[in-house]
Amino acid sequence: MSTPKLFTPLKVGSIDVKNRIAMAPLTRNRARAEDDAPHELHAEYYSQRASAGLIITEASQISPQGKGYAWTPGIYSDSQIEGWKRVTDAVHANGGKIVIQLWHVGRISHNVLQPDGAAPVAPSALAANSKTFDGEGFVDTPMPRALDIEELPGIVEDYRVAAANAIKAGFDGVEVHAANGYLLDQFLRDSSNKREDAYGGSIENRSRLLKEVMDAVTKEVGAGRVGVRLSPFSNANDISDSNPMPLFTHVVELLNGYGLAYLHLVEGQTGGPRDLPDGASLSALYDKFDGAHMGNNGYDRQMAIDAVENDQVDMVAFGRPFIANPDLVERLKDNAPLNEGDQATYYGGGAEGYTDYPTLDALKAG
Numbered sequence: 391m392s393t394p395k396l397f398t399p400l401k402v403g404s405i406d407v408k409n410r411i412a413m414a415p416l417t418r419n420r421a422r423a424e425d426d427a428p429h430e431l432h433a434e435y436y437s438q439r440a441s442a443g444l445i446i447t448e449a450s451q452i453s454p455q456g457k458g459y460a461w462t463p464g465i466y467s468d469s470q471i472e473g474w475k476r477v478t479d480a481v482h483a484n485g486g487k488i489v490i491q492l493w494h495v496g497r498i499s500h501n502v503l504q505p506d507g508a509a510p511v512a513p514s515a516l517a518a519n520s521k522t523f524d525g526e527g528f529v530d531t532p533m534p535r536a537l538d539i540e541e542l543p544g545i546v547e548d549y550r551v552a553a554a555n556a557i558k559a560g561f562d563g564v565e566v567h568a569a570n571g572y573l574l575d576q577f578l579r580d581s582s583n584k585r586e587d588a589y590g591g592s593i594e595n596r597s598r599l600l601k602e603v604m605d606a607v608t609k610e611v612g613a614g615r616v617g618v619r620l621s622p623f624s625n626a627n628d629i630s631d632s633n634p635m636p637l638f639t640h641v642v643e644l645l646n647g648y649g650l651a652y653l654h655l656v657e658g659q660t661g662g663p664r665d666l667p668d669g670a671s672l673s674a675l676y677d678k679f680d681g682a683h684m685g686n687n688g689y690d691r692q693m694a695i696d697a698v699e700n701d702q703v704d705m706v707a708f709g710r711p712f713i714a715n716p717d718l719v720e721r722l723k724d725n726a727p728l729n730e731g732d733q734a735t736y737y738g739g740g741a742e743g744y745t746d747y748p749t750l751d752a753l754k755a756g
């Protein structure tokens with residue numbers, strides 16, 4: 391039998407990947423507490439997974455204000471750049487490619503995580519019915535402060551600088567996180583954006599902040615090194631839209647104009663059912679985008695092989711399977727059984743449940 395296309399190389403913008411399996415972005419809350427920097431443990435974790443065609447890092451805040459959970463890494467300070475450099479060196483040494491997911495959480499944060507205990511920021515002063523992790527436990531997300539229009543250029547600039555920092559840190563590119571109910575998604579959707587200025591109201595206005603971020607980031611690092619993640623039909627973090635198909639059709643058409651490396655769609659509810667609302671179509675969105683199509687959410691081996699073989703997507707991103715299987719690519723190739731992940735160690739902690747999942751070879755060696 392010939393090799394399934396899933397295991398064959400692809401050019402993704404300016405990034406050459408050795409197979410069509412991506413490691414999906416996975417927040418693991420293990421950054422150094424004093425400076426939110428990744429360290430040696432992260433280098434080990436990511437380099438263990440370097441057989442992926444492309445690693446997308448855990449979401450990483452572009453500024454102190456962009457942080458929403460304890461111990462998530464940043465990409466705005468020198469020590470963070472230095473920490474990430476160790477990670478990218480280790481991944482490259484093992485023959486992998488890696489991009490960083492750029493994150494501003496908006497209202498999915500808490501005063502205790504914000505500079506000077508300030509309220510988290512959002513398009514509008516509307517609290518999300520969601521939770522965040524403050525280092526001690528899960529807490530309700532509080533009432534945010536609506537951003538002044540004068541503050542938005544500063545946020546766009548934070549994205550630009552974060553993208554420049556990513557290149558300094560040796561990344562192959564960046565993924566702009568516009569999914570899962572965080573800041574950029576909060577601007578896109580009419581459940582969270584009630585603004586009456588140029589950033590609210592019409593679909594075009596609600597897409598304006600994303601457009602400005604894409605302008606800045608692509609100009610800084612080159613569109614061929616930039617991907618973007620959307621979750622058009624997901625309600626993660628209490629987000630929704632009264633009419634998502636026209637909204638996301640506009641967004642994908644807008645994104646297509648940049649010549650980006652890839653479009654990454656969370657298909658259905660993030661980490662949940664793949665069902666779509668009536669009238670929704672993922673293929674209609676992918677069809678509007680000329681770069682590589684990356685699909686994610688609940689894929690198993692056969693689904694991934696079929697989706698790539700049938701040209702539904704060019705790449706498949708696996709999330710939870712990569713937590714528990716550092717050698718996921720080899721296991722999928724061999725149709726070998728997968729380790730089960732331990733949810734108790736998903737968020738926070740040290741090496742346990744992070745770098746100690748066995749490879750197939752280690753298991754065979756007994």
Ligand SMILES: Cc1cc2nc3c(=O)[nH]c(=O)nc-3n(C[C@H](O)[C@H](O)[C@H](O)COP(=O)(O)O)c2cc1C
Nearest residue numbers: 414415416417448449661687688689708709710736
């Ligand atoms: C522990 C954990 C952390 C996650 N962190 C992120 C993240 O930082 N950024 C993001 O876009 N999605 C994040 N997600 C969502 C995953 O990328 C992915 O969309 C989801 O797990 C569904 O894919 P899967 O079925 O292959 O796991 C996270 C999911 C899990 C389980």
